[in-house]
Amino acid sequence: MTIITLTTDYGLKDHYVGVLKGAIYSEQKDVHIVDISHQINPFNINQAAYIIQNAYQSFPKGTIHIIGVSAEWSIDNQHLVMLFKDQYFICANNGILSILTENILPESLVEINAFESDKDNFPAKSIFAKVACHIARGGTLDVIGKPFNQLKETRNITPIINTNKTIITGTIIYIDHFGNLITNISKALIQKIKNGRAIEITARGTVFKKIHNSYNEIINYEIPKENRATKDGEKMALYNSNNLLEIALYKSDLFNEGGASTLLGLNYGNQITVKFKD
Amino acid sequence: MTIITLTTDYGLKDHYVGVLKGAIYSEQKDVHIVDISHQINPFNINQAAYIIQNAYQSFPKGTIHIIGVSAEWSIDNQHLVMLFKDQYFICANNGILSILTENILPESLVEINAFESDKDNFPAKSIFAKVACHIARGGTLDVIGKPFNQLKETRNITPIINTNKTIITGTIIYIDHFGNLITNISKALIQKIKNGRAIEITARGTVFKKIHNSYNEIINYEIPKENRATKDGEKMALYNSNNLLEIALYKSDLFNEGGASTLLGLNYGNQITVKFKD
Amino acid sequence: MTIITLTTDYGLKDHYVGVLKGAIYSEQKDVHIVDISHQINPFNINQAAYIIQNAYQSFPKGTIHIIGVSAEWSIDNQHLVMLFKDQYFICANNGILSILTENILPESLVEINAFESDKDNFPAKSIFAKVACHIARGGTLDVIGKPFNQLKETRNITPIINTNKTIITGTIIYIDHFGNLITNISKALIQKIKNGRAIEITARGTVFKKIHNSYNEIINYEIPKENRATKDGEKMALYNSNNLLEIALYKSDLFNEGGASTLLGLNYGNQITVKFKD
Numbered sequence: 001m002t003i004i005t006l007t008t009d010y011g012l013k014d015h016y017v018g019v020l021k022g023a024i025y026s027e028q029k030d031v032h033i034v035d036i037s038h039q040i041n042p043f044n045i046n047q048a049a050y051i052i053q054n055a056y057q058s059f060p061k062g063t064i065h066i067i068g069v070s071a072e073w074s075i076d077n078q079h080l081v082m083l084f085k086d087q088y089f090i091c092a093n094n095g096i097l098s099i100l101t102e103n104i105l106p107e108s109l110v111e112i113n114a115f116e117s118d119k120d121n122f123p124a125k126s127i128f129a130k131v132a133c134h135i136a137r138g139g140t141l142d143v144i145g146k147p148f149n150q151l152k153e154t155r156n157i158t159p160i161i162n163t164n165k166t167i168i169t170g171t172i173i174y175i176d177h178f179g180n181l182i183t184n185i186s187k188a189l190i191q192k193i194k195n196g197r198a199i200e201i202t203a204r205g206t207v208f209k210k211i212h213n214s215y216n217e218i219i220n221y222e223i224p225k226e227n228r229a230t231k232d233g234e235k236m237a238l239y240n241s242n243n244l245l246e247i248a249l250y251k252s253d254l255f256n257e258g259g260a261s262t263l264l265g266l267n268y269g270n271q272i273t274v275k276f277k278d
Numbered sequence: 279m280t281i282i283t284l285t286t287d288y289g290l291k292d293h294y295v296g297v298l299k300g301a302i303y304s305e306q307k308d309v310h311i312v313d314i315s316h317q318i319n320p321f322n323i324n325q326a327a328y329i330i331q332n333a334y335q336s337f338p339k340g341t342i343h344i345i346g347v348s349a350e351w352s353i354d355n356q357h358l359v360m361l362f363k364d365q366y367f368i369c370a371n372n373g374i375l376s377i378l379t380e381n382i383l384p385e386s387l388v389e390i391n392a393f394e395s396d397k398d399n400f401p402a403k404s405i406f407a408k409v410a411c412h413i414a415r416g417g418t419l420d421v422i423g424k425p426f427n428q429l430k431e432t433r434n435i436t437p438i439i440n441t442n443k444t445i446i447t448g449t450i451i452y453i454d455h456f457g458n459l460i461t462n463i464s465k466a467l468i469q470k471i472k473n474g475r476a477i478e479i480t481a482r483g484t485v486f487k488k489i490h491n492s493y494n495e496i497i498n499y500e501i502p503k504e505n506r507a508t509k510d511g512e513k514m515a516l517y518n519s520n521n522l523l524e525i526a527l528y529k530s531d532l533f534n535e536g537g538a539s540t541l542l543g544l545n546y547g548n549q550i551t552v553k554f555k556d
Numbered sequence: 557m558t559i560i561t562l563t564t565d566y567g568l569k570d571h572y573v574g575v576l577k578g579a580i581y582s583e584q585k586d587v588h589i590v591d592i593s594h595q596i597n598p599f600n601i602n603q604a605a606y607i608i609q610n611a612y613q614s615f616p617k618g619t620i621h622i623i624g625v626s627a628e629w630s631i632d633n634q635h636l637v638m639l640f641k642d643q644y645f646i647c648a649n650n651g652i653l654s655i656l657t658e659n660i661l662p663e664s665l666v667e668i669n670a671f672e673s674d675k676d677n678f679p680a681k682s683i684f685a686k687v688a689c690h691i692a693r694g695g696t697l698d699v700i701g702k703p704f705n706q707l708k709e710t711r712n713i714t715p716i717i718n719t720n721k722t723i724i725t726g727t728i729i730y731i732d733h734f735g736n737l738i739t740n741i742s743k744a745l746i747q748k749i750k751n752g753r754a755i756e757i758t759a760r761g762t763v764f765k766k767i768h769n770s771y772n773e774i775i776n777y778e779i780p781k782e783n784r785a786t787k788d789g790e791k792m793a794l795y796n797s798n799n800l801l802e803i804a805l806y807k808s809d810l811f812n813e814g815g816a817s818t819l820l821g822l823n824y825g826n827q828i829t830v831k832f833k834d
Contacts, residue, residue, distance in 0.1 A: 001585045005574065011455030012290070012568070015333040018283065018314035022336035025310060029279045029338075032581060033312075034589075036574035042456055042531040043510075055571040058578030058681065060585075070529070074494040076503055121492045122519035125336065177567030178598055214677045216630045225632055232599075241678035251626070253598040289733030290568070293611040296561065296592035300614030303588060307557045307616075311590075320734055320809040321788075348807070352772045354781055399770045400797035403614065 002136040003032045003059060007052050008068035008124065009040040016122070020068065023125045027133035036065075043070045045154060049099035050174050054242050056087055056100075064132045067091040068124035079123060080148060081131055081141060083108040088135050090128045095154025110141045111148040159185050165193055168274040170245065175268055179259015180240075180248040183272050187243040190274060197276040201237050203247050204266050208237040215250055233257060235264070247272065280414040281310045281337060285330050286346035286402065287318040294400070298346070301403045305411035314343075321348045323432060327377035328452050332520050334365055334378075342410045345369040346402035357401060358426060359409055359419055361386040366413050368406045373432025388419045389426040437463050443471055446552040448523065453546055457537015458518075458526040461550050465521040468552060475554040479515050481525050482544050486515040493528055511535060513542070525550065558692040559588045559615060563608050564624035564680065565596040572678070576624070579681045583689035592621075599626045601710060605655035606730050610798050612643055612656075620688045623647040624680035635679060636704060637687055637697055639664040644691050646684045651710025666697045667704040715741050721749055724830040726801065731824055735815015736796075736804040739828050743799040746830060753832040757793050759803050760822050764793040771806055789813060791820070803828065 004024060010016040021033055036055045040048045048069040056065060064087070071092040073079055078093045084106040091097055097109075114134075118126040131144055159170040170185035181203070190199070190211070201208040212218060215238065218231050232251045240246040247266070252259040261267065282302060288294040299311055314333045318326045326347040334343060342365070349370040351357055356371045362384040369375055375387075392412075396404040409422055437448040448463035459481070468477070468489070479486040490496060493516065496509050510529045518524040525544070530537040539545065560580060566572040577589055592611045596604045604625040612621060620643070627648040629635055634649045640662040647653055653665075670690075674682040687700055715726040726741035737759070746755070746767070757764040768774060771794065774787050788807045796802040803822070808815040817823065 003578075003581055003585075005578075007574075009455075012313075013315055013317040014454045015314060015329045016455075018285075018312060018329075018333040019336045021312045022281075022283075022333065022338075022341070025281055025312070026336065026338040029281075029310070032585070034574060034577045034581070035568075036571060037569055039569040041534065043529045044531075051571045051574075055574040055578065058575045058582065060578075060582040063578075072492060072494050074497065075499045077494070120519060121516070125519070176570045177565075177572075214628060216628050216633070219630065221631045238677070241676060241681070251599045253600075256597065287733075290591075291593055291595040292732045293592060293607045294733075296563075296590060296607075296611040297614045299590045300559075300561075300611065300616075300619075303559055303590070304614065304616045307559075307588070319812065321807045322809075350770060350772050352775065353777045355772070398797060399794070403797070 001030055001032055003034055003063045004132050004136065005034045005036050005055070005059065005063060005065045006038070006068065007036040007040065007048060007055070007065065008038045009042045009044065009048070010038050010068065012038050019122070020066075020125050020129060023129040024133060027130065028136050031136050040069050045070060045095045046099065046156065047174070049096045049156070052089070052096070053100050059087060061086040064088040064135050065090065066124055066128045066132055067096055068128065069096065070094045071123045071128070072121055073119050073123055078148065079112040079127055081110050081112055081144060082106045083141065090131050092123070093150070093152050095152045098151045098153050099156050108141050109148050109151065110145040113145045114143065156184060159189060161193060166276050168193060170272050170274065172266060172268055172270050172272065175261045177254065178248070178252050179254035179261040180246050180252070181260050181264070181266055181272075182240060183245045183247070185245040185272070185274060187239045187245070190245065194276060197278055200275040200277060201245070202273045202275070204264055204270065206235055206264055208235070208247075210237070211245065212236055212238040214238065215248065218250055235260065245272070245274070279308055279310055281312055281341045282410050282414065283312045283314045283333070283337065283341060283343045284316070284346065285314040285318065285326060285333070285343065286316045287320045287322065287326070288316050288346065290316050297400070298344075298403050298407060301407040302411060305408065306414050309414050318347050323348060323373045324377065324434065325452070327374045327434070330367075330374070331378050337365060339364040342366040342413050343368065344402055344406045344410055345374055346406065347374065348372045349401045349406070350399055351397050351401055356426070357390040357405055359388050359390055359422060360384045361419065368409050370401070371428070371430050373430045376429045376431050377434050386419050387426050387429065388423040390423045392422045434462060437467060439471060444554050446471060448550050448552065450544060450546055450548050450550065453539045455532065456526070456530050457532035457539040458524050458530070459538050459542070459544055459550075460518060461523045461525070463523040463550070463552060465517045465523070468523065472554060475556055478553040478555060479523070480551045480553070482542055482548070484513055484542055486513070486525070488515070489523065490514055490516040492516065493526065496528055513538065523550070523552070557586055557588055559590055559619045560688050560692065561590045561592050561611070561615065561619060561621045562594070562624065563592040563596065563604060563611070563621065564594045565598045565600065565604070566594050566624065568594050575678070576622075576681050576685060579685040580689060583686065584692050587692050596625050601626060601651045602655065602712065603730065605652045605712070608645075608652070609656050615643060617642040620644040620691050621646065622680055622684045622688055623652055624684065625652065626650045627679045627684070628677055629675050629679055634704065635668040635683055637666050637668055637700060638662045639697065646687050648679070649706070649708050651708045654707045654709050655712050664697050665704050665707065666701040668701045670700045712740060715745060717749060722832050724749060726828050726830065728822060728824055728826050728828065731817045733810065734804070734808050735810035735817040736802050736808070737816050737820070737822055737828075738796060739801045739803070741801040741828070741830060743795045743801070746801065750832060753834055756831040756833060757801070758829045758831070760820055760826065762791055762820055764791070764803070766793070767801065768792055768794040770794065771804065774806055791816065801828070801830070
């Protein structure tokens with residue numbers, strides 16, 4: 001059974017998500033529809049790209065991803081379908097796909113011109129759903145449109161490394177439900193630059209000397225449980241499940257006691273530095 | 279595979295939606311369950327009617343809609359199942375169905391008296407789920423109850439047209455996730471009254487001279503992209519995907535910069551006028 | 557088709573829920589995935605236990621429940637799979653399972669040691685999803701791990717009955733989406749202690765003399781509808797759909813007019829007393 005995922009900024013209160021699912025099932029009943037997120041901040045291209053980029057890799061080959069963010073057609077926001085790493089992405093030419101592919105050439109990229117007459121202000125329903133069902137039925141991309149090679153270039157901010165390779169300056173690219181701060185500094189980059197040196201991470205005045213591999217690593221399990229001081233709320237740096245440097249609070253609860261974002265006073269777009277010391 | 283949709287005011291935190299789905303799958307595994315919304319304001323009949331009315335039309339024939347809003351049984355809030363435009367609606371007699379049908383006679387309307395002994399304070403689970411599964415198995419309505427003809431009459435407020443047909447006074451009937459204001463004035467009504475005249479829409483002091491057909495219509499694509507001033511946040515009037523007059527902000531973000539509702543200071547129930555000028 | 561349910565504290569904005577579903581469908585396409593809740597307060601064991609305890613009973617035999625709350629592996633937070641009342645529960649040894657089983661011995665309880673090498677900081681994806689798919693394919697628990705008998709004992713607070721059986725002191729264990737206050741005092745307990753006596757419930761100064769069986773019971777349907785005063789917002793005590801004593805407002809709307817929690821000034825963990833009077 002083919003999987004069609006949805007990533008949108010529609011929210012969950014209105015009828016829009018239901019309408020989109022109804023349109024898909026009206027054409028093709030034999031699919032699983034999976035919500036990735038409907039709570040992308042309205043029109044936020046970078047956030048949508050971050051979410052889909054971290055989600056798609058866990059889906060099987062042949063999965064079809066509908067991205068309903070900033071999707072209204074215009075002459076410079078064409079409707080596209082891309083085959084990339086054996087999965088399909090249906091999205092407007094709004095910058096999301098170039099962030100997603102990170103300079104890697106997709107297997108196929110097509111501008112949708114089928115269903116043109118259905119163009120309206122709900123394209124995910126009137127165009128994208130139909131393209132998804134066409135693919136789910138085994139249809140090919142060349143029937144849907146013509147090859148396209150003008151992908152709008154929007155790139156994520158990449159970390160900056162100083163010339164003598166002693167400092168990486170990264171950026172907070174996402175704040176998750178727990179208030180944890182996810183940076184654009186990958187484990188691979190740190191390991192490449194580190195070269196046996198000590199590390200010092202600075203996040204708005206707070207300094208971390210160690211990057212953990214799991215949240216629980218800050219607990220000393222050799223001390224019997226009844227004697228351990230609680231570590232809840234303790235600040236820490238770690239590599240997260242996407243192998244990105246993350247600043248977190250141990251077992252934080254953003255909406256009650258606060259999370260890393262609120263307690264450290266850091267926000268999307270702020271900088272984090274990693275210093276390497278001999 | 280039959281589709282069963284859910285429209286409720288249960289929210290997504292509690293176990294209620296899960297319980298309802300469990301009850302359905304316990305009886306009938308071979309169905310798709312689709313959430314339309316679980317964030318209807320508690321007991322808000324008009325909002326529920328608006329959502330289901332705009333959602334059901336995208337679903338295939340034979341879809342079964344469970345409406346779990348203000349559904350507790352009483353002698354004047356009977357449990358009903360309606361066949362309307364080839365789809366099934368299971369709902370209490372609380373006014374939603376009469377808004378939905380808009381004076382059109384349904385194909386069938388039955389008061390549920392099967393499963394009477396299961397009546398409790400979670401009727402969507404103990405009654406509606408069973409009725410839905412009965413229908414999904416191909417069961418007929420006459421087995422479930424007896425014909426009913428006392429649909430509670432709750433109507434949406436309809437626009438008022440003055441006697442010399444120069445002004446339509448409409449009402450904001452819904453505010454969506456983007457903060458856009460949806461009125462009860464349809465494209466068909468405006469086109470009927472307009473008769474070649476100019477138009478002037480007033481929404482609490484803000485005046486619009488044009489109704490767009492898409493959000494992007496306010497952008498001048500003849501100017502090269504790098505020279506265009508941003509239109510983000512610009513106020514506009516348009517016909518939305520349901521062909522209703524909508525007051526919107528171009529690419530608005532209600533929870534950050536604010537939407538049409540917050541910036542124009544307009545709310546559910548407020549009035550919008552459309553003047554026609556020779 | 558096997559059902560796999562998800563109960564987590566991931567929220568719905570991030571990619572985590574999508575990733576988990578992708579991991580499941582990558583291994584096993586022929587399952588229904590049902591969201592029970594993704595809005596458990598972060599790391600809140602008692603809330604997660606309450607939700608899953610009230611949800612699982614409506615699911616069919618053989619259902620597999622993944623509980624992604626406080627699930628990171630440690631030497632005292634082992635990964636477990638439990639067969640209990642013909643359903644499977646995959647959860648860390650964090651106290652949730654002992655609340656769920658309430659001293660009843662499960663049919664089977666196994667510490668997961670398959671997939672050990674996949675241990676990371678997203679165990680619901682890298683371990684629990686695989687265990688769930690193994691079970692969905694008909695696999696047995698003995699292949700996954702070894703019998704376990706050190707379930708972490710976390711108990712829900714139980715009501716206290718005074719020695720001469722005139723007062724039950726209970727606790728608010730959950731506040732739902734409507735703002736209704738759910739206590740740990742069951743209908744069965746009250747009926748056992750009552751012994752024909754009158755009842756008086758005190759909730760922070762508000763006194764109730766009657767426990768209703770439905771919300772609508774406070775309406776006098778003998779009065780014609782047009783003459784009835786509204787009861788909306790009226791305080792009441794009732795047995796809820798899980799047969800627990802609940803303090804509610806009739807047709808309350810927590811986020812607009814307020815609910816029982818805000819209007820009575822009562823919160824999670826506060827006490828409610830039931831007095832019995834000759």
